[in-house]
Structure formats: structure tokens, C-alpha cells
Amino acid sequence: MRHHILLPTDFSENAWSAAVYAIKLYAKKSCTFYFSHAWTFVNTGSRTYISPSYIDKLKNTAKEQLIELTENAKIISTNTEHKFETIFSEEFLTESIKAAIKKHAIDMVVMGTKGATGAKEFLLGSNSVTVIKKVKLCPILLIPRNYEFVMPERIAFANGFKRSYGDELHAITKLSQLHDSNIEIVHINKEADLTELQHSNVKSLKEFLKDHPHTFNWIPEQGRKEQILSNFIEDKDIQLLTMINYERSFLEDLINEPIIKKLGYHSVIPFMVIPHQA
Structure with a gap:
């Protein structure tokens, strides 16, 4: 291919x-x-x-x-x-x-x-x-500016689990297969606080990723979501961040600008934006 x-x-x-x-x-x-x-x-x-x-x-x-x-x-x-x-x-x-x-x-x-x-x-x-x-x-x-290539062993996928998934997930798995990367799904909230819809979407995501190395990460919402993500990237030594670009992202809440726009300016690691497939 x-x-x-x-x-x-x-x-x-x-x-x-x-x-x-x-x-x-x-x-x-x-x-x-x-x-x-x-x-x-x-x-x-x-x-x-x-x-x-x-x-x-x-x-x-x-x-x-x-x-x-x-x-x-x-x-x-x-x-x-x-x-x-x-x-x-x-x-x-x-x-x-x-x-x-x-x-x-x-x-x-x-x-x-x-x-x-x-x-x-x-x-x-x-x-x-x-x-x-x-x-x-x-x-x-x-x-990012002046970024030197590092093999992406860990790829973060930030998600709110509020939307059902389409073909956009293939972009993440194809990317992970390039270097056998582990997909680190990160959700800013406790797993126990998920709604019925979110639980259903998590189940669908697990099924989709069953043949791909992946880990779920649940992070309490304490502070600005942009900073929470930045801390997660540093703590887990993430080499690449991915996010689906919905018309209204789950990460737009509580911040003045959509986080996708902020990360487009400020990300310290490569950042892949995937368009939502309706």
C-alpha cells in the first residue's frame, strides 16, 4: 500500500x-x-x-x-x-x-x-x-517549531466519549501501526462519572482497538484542560497527540478558545487533528 x-x-x-x-x-x-x-x-x-x-x-x-x-x-x-x-x-x-x-x-x-x-x-x-x-x-x-524526530512509541488520543465513532478512528490505528505505537486514550474525568452514552462509546472504542496496543487513562478534572493535557503528555512521555475535530469539541468547555486551536499554536509535540466523519 x-x-x-x-x-x-x-x-x-x-x-x-x-x-x-x-x-x-x-x-x-x-x-x-x-x-x-x-x-x-x-x-x-x-x-x-x-x-x-x-x-x-x-x-x-x-x-x-x-x-x-x-x-x-x-x-x-x-x-x-x-x-x-x-x-x-x-x-x-x-x-x-x-x-x-x-x-x-x-x-x-x-x-x-x-x-x-x-x-x-x-x-x-x-x-x-x-x-x-x-x-x-x-x-x-x-x-512544532524545531522539533526533532522521535519515534512515537506512545500516541495520546484525547477523547470525551460523547460522540459515536466513524472511519476517523482508522487514522489513529494506521498511525500507530507505522512504529507499533501504544495508543494512550486520555479522558479528563473519572470513569465512574461517565454517562450511559459515554459508557457505550467506550465499549465501542475498546472493541475497535482490540487488536491494537492501547491503554485507558482517567484524569480528574482539576484546572484548565489544556494544562491537564500538557501535564499528561509530560508525565507519560507522549511523543504524539491526536484529537478528533468535532464541530464542537468536548475540550472547548471551560476555556476561552477551543483547545484544538490552542494546541495548534502551542503544542510541544506533533499534533494530529482528525476531521470528524459524520
């Missing part, structure tokens, strides 16, 4: 670090990686007239940078079953990603959480968070 991984890039170090992480994550798998660049012209100078030839020059420079990325990626990869392709788009970032997912049957989008501008999140926002909100066609794996 060949995997198809999309690597959006703005040619920053963070985007390259995310690409390296993806290559190492799929080191032993047949995989096609697509370096994708959403090109837009920004007149940062005092030019009042922009010639077509000048625009073409800028486009060609970006295309050459994409090719250079594929050449560098070939040096990083040790797998002859890895292929690297480029996608140059003049659409906005989210639209270019959606188009690539549909055209190339993309299994996962892997991107860095900080772009080339280095802009403050409150000023311009984050590309990664925008993608999480607007692209819901496949899982999105966010790689």
Missing part, C-alpha cells in the same frame, strides 16, 4: 523540519510526498508597475525552490520506495491544499506550526490553525 503525503511549504526552516519529520515517520513505507507551495504575489516594495516578466521570474524562483526541496529530500530518505513530487498553486493556501487532497488522494497533510514570516499569532494568526478549521478532508499533522 502506497501512502500519499502532502507537505505544504513556504520554504521556511519550520516547513522543512516538518517535511523531514514526515519522511522519517514513513521511513519504512512506500510513499509519495508532495511538496506544495501556494504562491501569491505581495508587493513589499514601492513598485507602482509590476511587469508580467517580473511576476514570471518570481513564479519560476518558487518552482525552482520546490525542485530543490525534492532533491534535498532524496538525500534525507533512505527508502527507494519514496517518491517526491511538486505542486505549484496560485490559489490560497487552504484551497490549494483541498485541491491537492482531492487530486492526489492524499492520506495526510504534514506541516509546521510557524511560517516564514515569524508573525505573532495574535496579529496574523497561524496558517496551521487556519488549515485545521477549513480543511476537513483528511488528517492534518502539525509539527
Whole structure:
């Protein structure tokens, strides 16, 4: 089975670090990686007239940078079953990603959480968070700035057990199978406090994961949920966090911003957001 991984890039170090992480994550798998660049012209100078030839020059420079990325990626990869392709788009970032997912049957989008501008999140926002909100066609794996690849022996799956499950669970098991990872299900509350619906969903989850190594973790709700998750990640030495992106997440309660958005900015480990399959 060949995997198809999309690597959006703005040619920053963070985007390259995310690409390296993806290559190492799929080191032993047949995989096609697509370096994708959403090109837009920004007149940062005092030019009042922009010639077509000048625009073409800028486009060609970006295309050459994409090719250079594929050449560098070939040096990083040790797998002859890895292929690297480029996608140059003049659409906005989210639209270019959606188009690539549909055209190339993309299994996962892997991107860095900080772009080339280095802009403050409150000023311009984050590309990664925008993608999480607007692209819901496949899982999105966010790689923190300057993160060095660590084999994900333990993958945390934060869940409230308030929704029934669909095909989105396959994204977690497929990820865990890459490196025989243990899935650490984490729920912020006591097991004894579960409702009848939650008990039913836990039972369904256990049945789904019966052939995959997994552990259930019950954590008392004491403090902000974002901090509880962060402490759990540190205490259990979690290498990757996953979460299903419902229209309204169970983790939005008691915090001003949805935790998925917060973690998109602040996660210290790779964070995979899985769109809910209704």
C-alpha cells in the first residue's frame, strides 16, 4: 500500500523540519510526498508597475525552490520506495491544499506550526490553525517549531466519549501501526462519572482497538484542560497527540478558545487533528 503525503511549504526552516519529520515517520513505507507551495504575489516594495516578466521570474524562483526541496529530500530518505513530487498553486493556501487532497488522494497533510514570516499569532494568526478549521478532508499533522524526530512509541488520543465513532478512528490505528505505537486514550474525568452514552462509546472504542496496543487513562478534572493535557503528555512521555475535530469539541468547555486551536499554536509535540466523519 502506497501512502500519499502532502507537505505544504513556504520554504521556511519550520516547513522543512516538518517535511523531514514526515519522511522519517514513513521511513519504512512506500510513499509519495508532495511538496506544495501556494504562491501569491505581495508587493513589499514601492513598485507602482509590476511587469508580467517580473511576476514570471518570481513564479519560476518558487518552482525552482520546490525542485530543490525534492532533491534535498532524496538525500534525507533512505527508502527507494519514496517518491517526491511538486505542486505549484496560485490559489490560497487552504484551497490549494483541498485541491491537492482531492487530486492526489492524499492520506495526510504534514506541516509546521510557524511560517516564514515569524508573525505573532495574535496579529496574523497561524496558517496551521487556519488549515485545521477549513480543511476537513483528511488528517492534518502539525509539527512544532524545531522539533526533532522521535519515534512515537506512545500516541495520546484525547477523547470525551460523547460522540459515536466513524472511519476517523482508522487514522489513529494506521498511525500507530507505522512504529507499533501504544495508543494512550486520555479522558479528563473519572470513569465512574461517565454517562450511559459515554459508557457505550467506550465499549465501542475498546472493541475497535482490540487488536491494537492501547491503554485507558482517567484524569480528574482539576484546572484548565489544556494544562491537564500538557501535564499528561509530560508525565507519560507522549511523543504524539491526536484529537478528533468535532464541530464542537468536548475540550472547548471551560476555556476561552477551543483547545484544538490552542494546541495548534502551542503544542510541544506533533499534533494530529482528525476531521470528524459524520
